[in-house]
Amino acid sequence: MSKLFEKISLGNLELKNRTIRSATWEGMCDKDGKPTEKLVKLYEELAEGEVGLIITGYTYVSPEGQQLPGMMGLHKDENIDSIQKMVDRVHAKGGVIAVQLVHCGGQADRRTSGLKPIAPSAIEFPSYREIPEEMKKEDIKRVIEDFALAAERAKKAGFDAIQLHGAHGYLINEFLSPLTNKRTDEYGGSLENRTRFLKEVILAIKEKVGEDYPLFIKLNGDDFLEGGFSIREAVKVSKWLENWGISLIEVSGGSPASKEKKPMRANIDAPQKEAYHKELSLEIKKAVSQISIAVVGGIRSFEVANELLEKGYADLVSFSRPLISEPSLIKRWKEGDLRKAQCISCGECLLAGIKEGGIYCVAQKKGKI
Ligand SMILES: Cc1cc2nc3c(=O)[nH]c(=O)nc-3n(C[C@H](O)[C@H](O)[C@H](O)COP(=O)(O)O)c2cc1C
Numbered sequence: 001m002s003k004l005f006e007k008i009s010l011g012n013l014e015l016k017n018r019t020i021r022s023a024t025w026e027g028m029c030d031k032d033g034k035p036t037e038k039l040v041k042l043y044e045e046l047a048e049g050e051v052g053l054i055i056t057g058y059t060y061v062s063p064e065g066q067q068l069p070g071m072m073g074l075h076k077d078e079n080i081d082s083i084q085k086m087v088d089r090v091h092a093k094g095g096v097i098a099v100q101l102v103h104c105g106g107q108a109d110r111r112t113s114g115l116k117p118i119a120p121s122a123i124e125f126p127s128y129r130e131i132p133e134e135m136k137k138e139d140i141k142r143v144i145e146d147f148a149l150a151a152e153r154a155k156k157a158g159f160d161a162i163q164l165h166g167a168h169g170y171l172i173n174e175f176l177s178p179l180t181n182k183r184t185d186e187y188g189g190s191l192e193n194r195t196r197f198l199k200e201v202i203l204a205i206k207e208k209v210g211e212d213y214p215l216f217i218k219l220n221g222d223d224f225l226e227g228g229f230s231i232r233e234a235v236k237v238s239k240w241l242e243n244w245g246i247s248l249i250e251v252s253g254g255s256p257a258s259k260e261k262k263p264m265r266a267n268i269d270a271p272q273k274e275a276y277h278k279e280l281s282l283e284i285k286k287a288v289s290q291i292s293i294a295v296v297g298g299i300r301s302f303e304v305a306n307e308l309l310e311k312g313y314a315d316l317v318s319f320s321r322p323l324i325s326e327p328s329l330i331k332r333w334k335e336g337d338l339r340k341a342q343c344i345s346c347g348e349c350l351l352a353g354i355k356e357g358g359i360y361c362v363a364q365k366k367g368k369i
Contacts, residue, residue: 002306003306004305004309004317005017008052010053010214010216011215013160013214015052015316016050017051017334018315018317019052019305021054021055022318022319022320023058023100024055024057024359025058025070025071025350026057026359027070027357027359028359029071032073033071033075034072034083043089043097045328047094049323049330049331050331051319053097053316054090054095054096055100057100058100058104058170060102061074061146062146063075063113063114065171067109070353072099074099074101080157084157087159091158097160098159098160098214100164101163101164103146103170103171105132105170105171106127106128106180107169110130116132118133118143119132119180126257127256140187144201148201151209152208160214161214161248162205162209163215163216163217167252168220168263169256169257171197172198172201173223175197176194176220177194177228178227191233199240203244206245216248217249218250218296220252220253220254220255221252221281221284222234223255223258224254224255224261225255234283235283242289247291247292249284249291251296251314252297253277264321264347264350265297268343269344271303271304275298275313276298277296278295278314281293281314282313282314285313292316293315294317295314295317296317296318296320299318300343303338305317319341321343322341324343324359324360326342342369343363343369344363344368344369346363
């Protein structure tokens with residue numbers, strides 16, 4: 001059997017294989033942040049498609065932390081019921097599902113949230129629509145509590161795990177990066193200080209949901225921005241994360257401000273272009289021993305996916321766009337049809353999702369694949 005289909009345990013959570021549906025905003029929740037039937041059906045399809053772990057689209061923890069319409073919200077108790085029903089249906093199909101918690105910080109969008117974005121520092125930044133308000137100490141405390149309360153709601157709703165969004169220029173990454181964190185108090189300056197917000201979020205979550213509830217993070221191995229968060233710092237942070245009880249680091253890179261190295265790259269049309277974050281995940285994997293490492297970004301062929309595991313670049317592999325066009329890709333591979341994913345990495349799924357209120361594979365609809 002190929003390594004891709006071996007079981008793996010993340011803390012006390014067992015997965016039937018080493019594949020992950022990386023967090024993917026679908027734009028399929030209502031204006032209160034509750035899932036629609038369309039979203040539930042999509043997750044059921046992913047569970048039937050035998051992906052080892054489904055991670056939901058980024059889910060906001062505070063009202064002002066919302067960016068795109070149709071995001072899921074765990075910012076209030078009223079959403080627990082409908083989310084729990086969704087989770088139950090995924091479990092009934094044999095799926096394992098984690099929720100990705102986010103505060104979008106300076107990348108949040110007032111046109112969606114109706115509120116002024118907040119961030120570590122009030123600066124202009126290429127990926128900000130407006131200059132955000134600098135977070136006061138009370139804001140920091142409140143958002144940490146919002147993460148913890150959202151985590152508690154996630155556990156009540158029956159999610160198997162939580163993933164923090166610590167990548168792609170959102171609030172946690174904004175604190176980590178010296179480019180967006182210009183603070184002079186204990187939350188800015190040294191790496192230790194820039195990591196304090198993340199540490200306090202983790203501790204507050206653990207206090208609410210317990211030490212044993214699986215907690216993961218998606219982390220940039222590098223921001224790919226001059227003077228930004230880099231692999232050297234990511235390695236140090238990863239070692240700390242291991243001590244703080246994180247059981248999976250999913251390694252990504254870049255942000256909307258990174259020019260040619262954004263998290264979602266185009267034209268992945270040859271095996272050498274695939275897995276474009278594998279060197280970052282290798283560095284991080286070498287630095288930790290107790291926790292598992294997943295890698296995301298441009299993985300399209302079975303051979304590349306399997307080799308990443310065989311050669312020790314990662315313990316799990318994650319897919320976003322390939323599972324939009326083919327939710328049952330993993331099942332297809334398992335059944336022996338090893339042709340690479342159909343996805344042509346055009347990125348139209350995201351643009352159409354924003355314009356038309358929900359993602360789908362545009363290339364497929366246009367008959368290009
Ligand atoms: C439509 C769309 C929505 C996305 N939403 C999220 C998200 O909510 N959270 C996240 O961490 N990454 C998100 N991403 C990034 C993906 O998880 C992934 O990191 C990136 O697309 C590279 O992987 P891929 O080549 O397998 O698509 C999104 C990507 C796409 C295409």
